Amino acid sequence: MGNMVKLIVDGTELEVEEGTVLLDACLDHGIYIPHLCHLKGMEQPPASCRLCFVSIEGIAHPVPSCTLTVREGMVVQTDTNAVRGLQISALRLLLSVHDVDCAHCPANKKCALQKIAKFLHIGLKAKGLEIYLKEPRVVQDHPLIDYYPNRCVLCGRCIRVCRAQNGLPLMSFAKRGFDTVISFYGAASTLGCKTCFACLKICPVGAITLKTPNS
């Protein structure tokens, strides 16, 4: 075990191992912070979902907690108005490009978006924002997997676990801006997926599903 450091989160003192990512430290101690793109143990966080903000004493603006490691004497607040404001905006923007149809989604009831929306006390419909959905609704290029662009939150977790699993990822971001998607380009010839499905398991929403005969 490495050195331990003490920090204070929401008024509670935590003792955690030096080098621990702040987000992990909080989650491990039952302090929930919304997050989508973080993967425990992976270096260089993309910090792309902009949900895991916390306020830290001595730092003027909220910081994504997945980008920090714990420090001795750190004083952290996870629920300031500034933090909640950023989190709600980030989630609403995600939902404005999301086909909210939970009843027909395999992620229903275990979906990270549902959990975060509930936690932040906001609905799943992004009221007041223009809704933008991609076409086609389902991409069926992969022999075993279907991909639903309008459920994908572009967290990139699937790509990272795929790379960890296979050395070279079999999936990647493609296109740009509002049209950004996950692409299995070239994967039609790869049957390694058959025994893996790491992407499907790591997806926080219902964007990657097993191909069903009639899908």
Place this chain on the structure above:
Amino acid sequence: MKNNPVPEIEAILQDVTARLKDFRKEKCCLIPILQMIQHRHAHLPHETIKLVADHLGIAPCEVYGVATFYNQFRFHPPGKHPIKVCLGTACHVRGGSIILENFERKLRIKDGETTPDKEFSIERVACVGCCALAPVTVLDDQVHGHMAPSKVEGLILGFEIEKQKQEREKAKDDF
């Protein structure tokens, strides 16, 4: 013309393979390589994606991801009459995207694609430098200003009539 596609792609692959030797096997060479292929062959045939990936030791999907990020790369060879719809700021404000949609609907292809008969291709461009004429479309290097849906119809119809005329004349010559 009919048995052309196979040898054509083989020639491209040979050319690309030969040129790849000039590029170091480093990730930073990816975009220069794609530009080389685009420049020499006017598009990135799917078969070359794998070639590039193997050269750099990265995954084909990663090459594809980068190539789809930039507008300068296309995956279909341009048609005989390339249609460039301007979506620069001025043209965007004056409804450039409606013009693009009109062409797409009329020709039944999407931006970046080519009609099956290889006659037309559509691409979007950013400011061709005559914003006062917005919305602008460049067709066969000729600038068409103040575009409107009716003009889209007219332009395509003009080509079709021209083509029919040529075919009739050709039929006459063949006799």
